[in-house]
Amino acid sequence: MRMRTKAVLLIVFLSCLAGCGSREPSAQSPQAASSSHADSGEIVLEADSLKLGQIRTAPVVVQAAPWDEFETPGRVELDPNRVSHVLMPVPGRIRQVLVRLGDAVQEGQPLLIIESPEVSAAVAAYRQAQAELRRAQSALSKAERDLSRIRDLFANRAAAQRDVWAAENEVAQAQAAVEQAKAEQEQARHRLELLGISPNEPVQQISVPAPTSGKVLEIAVAAGEFRTDTSTSLMTIADLSHVWITANVPENLIRLVQIGENVEVELAAYPGEVLRGTVRRIADTLDAETRTVKVQTELPNPSGRLRPGMFGRIRHSHGLKPVAAVPPAALVQDNEGAFVYLEKGRGRFQRRRVRAGQPRNGWAPITEGLSPGERVVVDGAILLSGK
Template identity: 50%
Template sequence: MRSPVSVIAVALIAMVGAGAGCGRNEQNAPAAAAKPEAAPVAPGIISIAPGSPQLAQIRVEAVKTLDVPTDEVVAPGRVGINPSHSSRVLLPVPGRIASVMARLGDAVEENQPVLTLESPDADGAIGSYRQAEVAERQAQATLVKAEADFQRASDLYEHRAVAQKDLIGAQNDLAQARAAVEAARTSLAQASRRLELLGLRPTDSKPRIVVRAPIGGKVLELNVAPGEYRNDTTAPLMTIANLSTVWMTSEVPETAIRLIRPGERVVITLLAYPGETFAGRVARMADALDPQTRTLKVYVEMANPQGRFRPEMFGTIRHAGALRSLPVIPRSAVVQEYGRAVVFVERAPGQFERRDITLGSAAGSSLPVLTGVQAGDRVVVDGAILLKDR
């Protein structure tokens, strides 16, 4: 039989053990509460408990529709000069550059002198003009005499004072004199035209050939300096371009050629002017593809009244096809999983379904969806990343 003291000791030990057990249960309670609040309840469905801090960070919106292009061409491009509004300045004849009157970047008017040239051809051109001038005067004098001789022969023939052969001879001389005058006038006109092209006058004693700007515009390239002697009349001395219009040259992929045609309007963006868009028109398309890149050169004309577009600027051209009503979602709604575009659709409060989607070309700040969601679906637009790994 146990003594009262033993019974009391056993009771105390039991009470202490029970208290320790209660303490362990209380310590384990927070650990149980710290378990993930989101647990899959069905394939592709994620559940988050009501009142969860994660749920408070998630925002959903109903999917809307927007008219977006069914097909769109987006290609890089580079600004260049309009070839129909540019010209290269060449030497008319070999010679020494006496002076250059235009600098790089200068604006010049059409027919404005841009350089002068000393050349033996200048002396030769003036000499040829003077010879043609003398020949024309001599031909005129011969014609006057021939006309007088013919008139005298005609009068004498009427009075039977000369034979018919004398009249015919005078008539032939007159015809030859008239032909000689026409030939002399042609030679004089050619000599005069050559002086005009060289910027010379017949009275110049120390002639310098004046080279003039073929068009009005800006000097974009300058490859000449005073004192140089140039023999090559095919090498450009300067390039002048009218930049009131410029061309954007782009290379469109072979798969997108069918979507663009000459005369169509395109939208242009330039790296130099972020956030701005500009209008352009397809001026022409190349006849053959680049065999290496499988692209076709497309030339887009842009009006440039303020001179903001400068050659060698980079940008893109964008051409939209027919419009089609499609569901659109914000970019923030899309997450990438193993190369797939995924969104989370709210099925019920705290219940989200993972869906694969197919996206179209971006339409501003929104993304058109070809498959996967439809108008009215409630999609997570903020906090989708919180659901990605669940």
């Protein structure tokens, strides 16, 4: 009886041992496979996976890329050195406005017709100055004749020395009066020239000429208005043959740009077209809120197609150097930055973080994370993103 019990227990023990041994491989295999995937960081696709046919890779190449480069948004603005404001030369009534908004004008072209009583007053002042000059010249001529006569009398002992001195004093005073009259006449004549009128044409209407060539950008006056304020702008004329693009460069990048350096400009209105300008001004102060410095670049605009208010970007670098580069399509962005899928072998891929620069000419420079010759996924990266 005891022998039979021992036999039964032995059979049960062997059965349990066999059952545990058969389940051990199946329980360990997934765990081992999962651990291997985590350790390697690879994404593995089966050899017969349809995704392999949709994924395209390309090698990392070497390209010349800019160094010490910055790129920042900008806006086209008027060149403040090429903007003129038209003012009233004298108080008066606007009789006629000769140009319209947007017209192109040449320097000296009449813009307005003004009627003012000060015009005839300026002519009268000039004529009065002329008359005063003639009177002073006549008085000088008489004083010089008197001096000559007194000197003759003095030579013949018929006049005293004090009479000669008195006559000489009269001549000196007459000469001073002539000089003063000439100055007053010149001032009156200059006044007429500023008003654009001739002293021989007594008129009350004058034309206001364009101070510079350019486009009429603003008109703030209408015919019939009476204006007494000679400091208020009536029109704004700007020469658009050159414009500025203003950009706010971050504080930590302002060291990379200097006055007189050339920069590249791309405008949203003309995608793919690179314009070249020259830095004309760097602000002397820093914007405390944005921590940026205003940089203004001059752009040639002979055809007038660069219009104030257009948006774009300015870019500047200090030369080129060879760096690793990939097609921009290889870069995948997330909250932490950019990464690529590196091909490790047939059906084996690895996600790798990179530091990339601004794409140019179909290539994105890689400053950190890749080496030339490695292969990255350039098409189909989305098929690996869920792995």
